[in-house]
Amino acid sequence: MHDHPEASAAHSGHDDLHPETLAVHVGRPAREPDAPMSTPVHLASTYHAGGAAAYGRYGNPSWSAFEEALGALEGGSCVALASGMAAISAVLSLVPVGGTVVAPRHSYTGTIGLLEDLVATRGATVRYVDVRDTGAVADAADGADLVWVESPTNPALEVGDLPSIARAAHAAGARFAVDNTFATPLLQRPLDDGADLVVHSATKSISGHSDVLMGAVVTRDDDLRDRIVAHRSLHGAVPGPFEVFLAMRGLRTLPVRLERAQATARDLVGRFTGHPALEEVRYPGFGTIISIVVAGGADAAERVAAATRVWVHATSLGGVESQLERRRRWSAEADTIPEGLVRLSVGLEHVDDLARDLELALERADDADDAAGATVPPAASGY
Ligand SMILES: *Cc1c(COP(=O)(O)O)cnc(C)c1O
Numbered sequence: 001m002h003d004h005p006e007a008s009a010a011h012s013g014h015d016d017l018h019p020e021t022l023a024v025h026v027g028r029p030a031r032e033p034d035a036p037m038s039t040p041v042h043l044a045s046t047y048h049a050g051g052a053a054a055y056g057r058y059g060n061p062s063w064s065a066f067e068e069a070l071g072a073l074e075g076g077s078c079v080a081l082a083s084g085m086a087a088i089s090a091v092l093s094l095v096p097v098g099g100t101v102v103a104p105r106h107s108y109t110g111t112i113g114l115l116e117d118l119v120a121t122r123g124a125t126v127r128y129v130d131v132r133d134t135g136a137v138a139d140a141a142d143g144a145d146l147v148w149v150e151s152p153t154n155p156a157l158e159v160g161d162l163p164s165i166a167r168a169a170h171a172a173g174a175r176f177a178v179d180n181t182f183a184t185p186l187l188q189r190p191l192d193d194g195a196d197l198v199v200h201s202a203t204k205s206i207s208g209h210s211d212v213l214m215g216a217v218v219t220r221d222d223d224l225r226d227r228i229v230a231h232r233s234l235h236g237a238v239p240g241p242f243e244v245f246l247a248m249r250g251l252r253t254l255p256v257r258l259e260r261a262q263a264t265a266r267d268l269v270g271r272f273t274g275h276p277a278l279e280e281v282r283y284p285g286f287g288t289i290i291s292i293v294v295a296g297g298a299d300a301a302e303r304v305a306a307a308t309r310v311w312v313h314a315t316s317l318g319g320v321e322s323q324l325e326r327r328r329r330w331s332a333e334a335d336t337i338p339e340g341l342v343r344l345s346v347g348l349e350h351v352d353d354l355a356r357d358l359e360l361a362l363e364r365a366d367d368a369d370d371a372a373g374a375t376v377p378p379a380a381s382g383y
Pocket of ligand 1: 083084085086108110150154179181182200201202203204213214215
């Protein structure tokens with residue numbers, strides 16, 4: 001039912017270059033004498049009449065630079081938005097009133113919140129699935145308008161079979177969208193796997209320095225692109241020019257940051273798998289996020305999160321600084337996520353420092369008399 005053009009390098013025009021090179025070079029001004037090396041922060045709410053941009057809510061040259069670069073990495077046309085949630089919201093706006101969405105039961109908490117809002121305000125039906133169970137996803141796609149997949153899921157780290165899900169979604173006449181925040185375009189290109197839309201929280205690995213909120217949608221379908229742009233303009237879900245500049249700067253080093261952080265993550269998985277203080281070490285085999293399940297449940301997990309010196313106790317992920325958090329501290333987190341699950345976002349510190357710090361924190365968690373965790377207040381909602 002929906003068009004999803006074959007993979008085409010024509011969208012990027014950079015098909016002969018590797019992602020590492022694209023990340024460095026795409027989205028820069030033309031190479032002319034005295035042209036700036038980087039696209040400047042264009043602080044303008046409006047433009048002289050007669051052009052295509054016209055007004056600051058419709059376009060900005062700083063946005064365009066970022067969109068060109070991320071679009072080249074994902075292999076599609078990119079629309080920058082104010083946050084990951086703004087990007088998800090733009091995609092969900094494609095679902096008609098009374099429509100049906102298939103989504104992972106362990107989607108990001110904000111996604112679940114938006115889906116529940118669709119149910120409450122637009123009469124939508126949401127069918128929650130285990131993304132690992134391709135047959136169940138295919139069955140749920142029957143009669144659906146949108147199949148939404150996060151892979152790996154946050155924080156359960158479940159992985160879906162994207163090409164098979166794409167085929168099932170399209171056979172059922174549904175669109176297929178993928179939240180690619182955890183994998184990044186370096187590790188997974190959902191448009192090549194048949195997805196119609198890719199969503200990013202650029203707040204995370206793409207920006208990579210925990211100093212900016214931003215999101216993006218990427219697609220090869222011109223009609224969908226136009227609808228996402230219209231949504232951005234009408235709802236005002238626009239990124240600030242300075243935020244886009246920072247995200248662009250982060251994107252330049254994404255490949256090298258990812259390579260190092262992933263190598264460290266794999267090393268840590270090797271060191272901590274089978275650790276007596278852990279019930280489980282979850283890792284999908286790629287990426288920079290590990291979820292550990294602390295034996296002893298919520299209290300022990302809170303003590304671990306509070307006891308580290310190098311790992312930062314904070315929500316969010318993908319920064320240069322390693323971060324950790326017990327996810328069930330948020331009431332919005334699915335109750336099928338273990339109470340003792342601590343999500344680790346691996347950054348760029350030395351692996352030995354990270355390992356020793358976590359080891360010491362796990363030792364302290366064993367000691368129930370240690371009051372380190374007692375000062376951590378429970379988080380409220382978690383959207
Ligand atoms: C953080 C996150 C989001 C939301 O992005 P924001 O930039 O915080 O709005 C969406 N999806 C995933 C997988 C995330 O981790």
